[in-house]
Amino acid sequence: MATVSMAPAPGMHQIDLSKLNLHQLAQLKQQLDQELNVFQDSLQTLKIAQGKFVESGESVEKITPQTKGKTVLVPLTGSMYVPGTIIDTDNVIIDIGTGYYAQKDIEGGKDYFKRKVQFVTEQMEKIQQLGIEKSKAREAICMMMEMKLQQQAQAQKASSS
Amino acid sequence: MTEEIQKKLQKELEIFNGVQKEYHKAVAQKQQLDSQLNENKAVKEELALLKKDSEVYKLIGPVLVKQDLEEARQNVSKRMEYISKEIKRTDDHISALENKQEALQENLNKLRNDLGKLKIKA
Incomplete structure (x- = not known):
């Protein structure tokens, strides 16, 4: 269960995309693609965890x-x-992690799973937010690359004619 | 002369690759420790929420063994301390490897430059 921090990673700072060359842009895009993939995987894992907690919560409801x-x-x-x-x-008796199991009454059990579902959902929202930001950055890079390519093509045309 | 530099470059490249491998290993280890710390944090919070007379069990092999709540709390705290120390150690290791990598990269670039110059001359 990983907590997602919202703080920007160290080394993250604003860069002027127009100052980078094509190669650097491509590299940056690749890096972002990788990060987006990691986010996708994390979301998938969180979704599975969320499903398990929801299911367990429903099972507790059945015990009356x-x-x-x-x-x-x-x-x-x-x-x-x-x-x-x-x-x-x-x-x-609920598995609370790292091999520990705690006895709770029905209400406590319901509460536990409710909290866990909420926690996982919050993490998912954070990741989604981060993913959106990264996607935006990726889009900007793609646009900049296209612009640079066009400029290059035009420059080539001008020099050959 | 060219051959000499080429040989040296190859050797340096091998060292660099080795360091890079070690670096990736250290990063993976740190990630694992991080997730362990997070899990322990969640368990600690959960144990703190329990009432005094709640029963706590620990999974040992396939059986659940009853544990003293206070003891369990202390155990988790101790483990968190240990993991935090390990994370710090890995962090230091990672930054040391980063520095090493940078130095090696510089060296490699220099050797490549030398080689390029020699090739132009030849």
Whole structure:
């Protein structure tokens, strides 16, 4: 679970795109493309995590005092189940990370997953924001490259005619 | 003369590649440590939220072993301290490698220039 910092990376500063040559622009574009790819991957991972938390939250909702004593099938492996009975409908044990599990009551469990979903959603929003900014920078670079190419073509035409 | 420089360039290039590899490894390690620290931070917050009489378990192999809440809190704090120290160490390592890389790059550029000049002359 990575926290996304909004602070600009060290070494990030404003540069005048028109002062760069084509090669530098291409390099910069490649770098931005790479960063955008990383963002895409992170978003994908966060989406999966978000889905898991939502699913777990929904499962907690299903445990009510009425479920007490009901039989369930407990998966021992992916393909083998044994029958079991729900005895405790007041508490759940939740994986809170790094191998630690905490017992919480139903309300606490619901709250936990709600918070986690919110946290992940916030991170996703941050990444999306960053992605939009990077895309804008990339667009500007593309436009500048095109301009430079046109200038070059024109200069060539002028010198050959 | 040209051959000598070429040989030297090749050797320097090899060193440079080695340093670059080490640098990438260090960066990957730092990223891993960062994510570990973040996970521990989340766990610490979660443990802080728990009531005093809440039960806490630790996954050891396939079994959950009951833990003392206070002990668990201390453990996580200790681990965070350790990871922070490791991150600092890796940071220093990374900046040292960055400096090394820069120096090597300069050296490489110089050698390439020399080689280019010699080739023009020849």
